[in-house]
Amino acid sequence: MPPGLRQCVHDVSPYLILLIAISTLGPLQFGFHLAELNAPQDVITCRKKSISTRITSTLISLTTSKSSTAARTDLPDCIPMDNAAFAVVSSLFTIGGLVGALAAGPTSSAKGRLLAMRITSLFFILGSLIETVASSIAVMSIGRMFSGVGAGAATVIVPLYISEIAPPKERGFFGVMTQVSINVGILGTQTLGYFFSYGSAWRWVLGAGIIVGAFQGVGLLILPESPAWLAANKSVTQAKRTLQRIRGDHFDIQEEIAAWRADGEVVIPEEEGLLNGADEETLLARRDSTTSKASGKAGTHLGFFEVARDPVTRPAIIAVVGIMFSQQLCGVNSIIMYSVSLLADLLPVDSALLTILISAINLITTVACSPLPDKLGRKTCLLLSIAGQGTSALCLAISILSGVKILSAIAVLFFVAFFAVGLGPVPFMMASELVSQEAVGAAQSWCLAASYIATFLVAQFFPIINQAMNERFGGAGWVYFVFAALAVLCGLFVSTRVPETKGKRDADEVWGRTRRLD
Structure with a gap:
């Protein structure tokens, strides 16, 4: 085994992998909602009854003999809209994303990374629910806006959380997981759209966001707060216990906690990694900058x-x-x-x-x-x-x-x-x-x-x-x-x-x- 890979295996615990997997469900939903309207666009906008595939034809034949989703829920099969209206529905997701991203930094700094991520899961669930039951352009737009707020916030908070729980030598590697999870979300929603773009079945594609959001919310109940944030805002002792649990009982964490000053303030800047996990060199540079600032040598931001x-x-x-x-x-x-x-x-x-x-x-x-x-x-x-x-x-x-x-x-x-x-x-x-x-x-x-x-x-x-x-x-x-x-x-x-x-x-x-x- 190459030395670099051997070191990575030594530094990464199964518990850390679990934390990464749960936290990256946030960026995954960014990709999911970004592409969710792509496959079923013509069906949602009443231009077609279905996309033309053998699979959807088979599914339609199996469901038409029974009551349709629309009949059971009293929801329309589609929402009539032209290209301009559909563009508005699509683009409002990005407006919500901007709002969420700008609000995420102050929230995660003041209240913690974990609470901020839990709030994003609520936005994902609420947005997906509204989209799923939408019967008009206005309601669909509101749902997309809520989903966008959650997605924008997740792209800020999750890379920051990952950079603070990942081993210093593997921060660059784990930072890539944010972009990878976004692409997984895009792939997932495109695949669902291929199978469910007919009749009112497209609502199942949007409804899948509720399930992912709920799974994320439950998973976040077992996640610990970022040790770096705990040391800066609450208790260094609690931060050490959390870090030791993440690294494993036999891992030496002294080098990492050396970055925490005796008064409990962490030297990683609050602005760290808005959209992408920073690599190790960037983290070290920012840490040095903040340390010098604490010594009265650095300028103001x-x-x-x-x-x-x-x-x-x-x-x-x-x-x-x-x-x-x-x-x-x-x-x-x-x-x-x-x-x-x-x-x-x-x-x-x-x-x-x-x-x-x-x-x-x-x-x-x-x-x-x-x-x-x-x-x-x-x-x-x-x-x-x-x-x-x-x-x-x-x-x-x-x-x-x-x-x-x-x-x-x-x-x-x-x-x-x-x-x-x-x-x-x-x-x-x-x-x-x-x-x-x-x-x-x-x-x-x-x-x-x-x-x-x-x-x-x-x-x-x-x-x-x-x-x-x-x-x-x-x-x-x-x-x-x-x-x-x-x-x-x-x-x-x-x-x-x-x-x-x-x-x-x-x-x-x-x-x-x-x-x-x-």
Whole structure:
């Protein structure tokens, strides 16, 4: 067994694996709700009675002889809505996500990570319940908003919790689990949609969120509070007992508790890891920053608007916002959220089945490509990802217009695979590497806001622009010329305004500045 793997096995206890599995149910539901309306879109909006598959035809024949779900519950089989209305329903999830994400930091800092995660499970259950019984656009929108609040909060709290319970040497590895769980959620909901997109059975897809949320809520009853938060806010003794339980009875925790000061305050900043588990180097850098601050040597933290006004940090904020917009404007969520309806009758295989394959490839490539940013460099991975997605978008547009269905299917698969090379994991990673420690919290906030705003723009306007272009020029697929053009602009932005951070010790070295001495 390789030494690194042997050390990982030694550091990780079965109890820790259980804690990771339960806590990552939060990000899993982010992915679940992000993609839940994709497969059943045409059925929900009354355009079709079912998606055309042999499996759904068999299921329909088995259920039509008995009373339908709608008859038993007095709920309609579908909710009539046009593309604009459906876009609103879809995009309100991201608005709720922004609200939840911004509220999660202060809540988890003041009340603890565990309570904050339990609150997210309530939002997931309530949102899923409202969506499941919705009979109008307004009710469905409210449900999506509640689910979004839970999802946005989970993407902030869970990476922070994981970074505080994982062994220091494995924090980078476990930090990837957040993105992996999101992809698992996407794959799960796409699979359910393939089987239950007919009649009113789509409500079972949305109702599955209730079950996952309830399972998460029950599981959180056995989770302990973060030892780091306990040491900072309650009792160092209780924090030590909790940490020892997580690591195992025979594990030496002295090196970890050395980070806790005698008065019980922890030296890990509250802003740590808004959207992604930070790696070990980042954690150590932030810990050193906070320790020096406690000694009276560090400056104050810069605020949200201060970093944008400061000429020293402004280039970093521009870079952070730019790469977060690039992540979305290259078009990945046009596939994740709308592929089944968009690609119906345009591919050589059933679009719902292809979407499951897309989700599986997204999950596999995310895991497989996770070492690339450390090997090739952050900026290199971003440019490879943008170039790959732009080329795939161009091929997809041409193949749809020319009717080459097999090329369309291949282009869609590569479109999603290239996302995992750089645009998926790297933007969140760079947000804390482009700025000095006093600006990390504000940079993460800019990253967070840009992410949800860009996701909202794609979710809200993609269906509308797609329909308008198809009607204006005739045929389908024209919108992917737009994504190809946006990829060119994003590539130019990254190549000129985003520096490489791999191997750089701090923000001064990243930007080529002379280090400032206090």
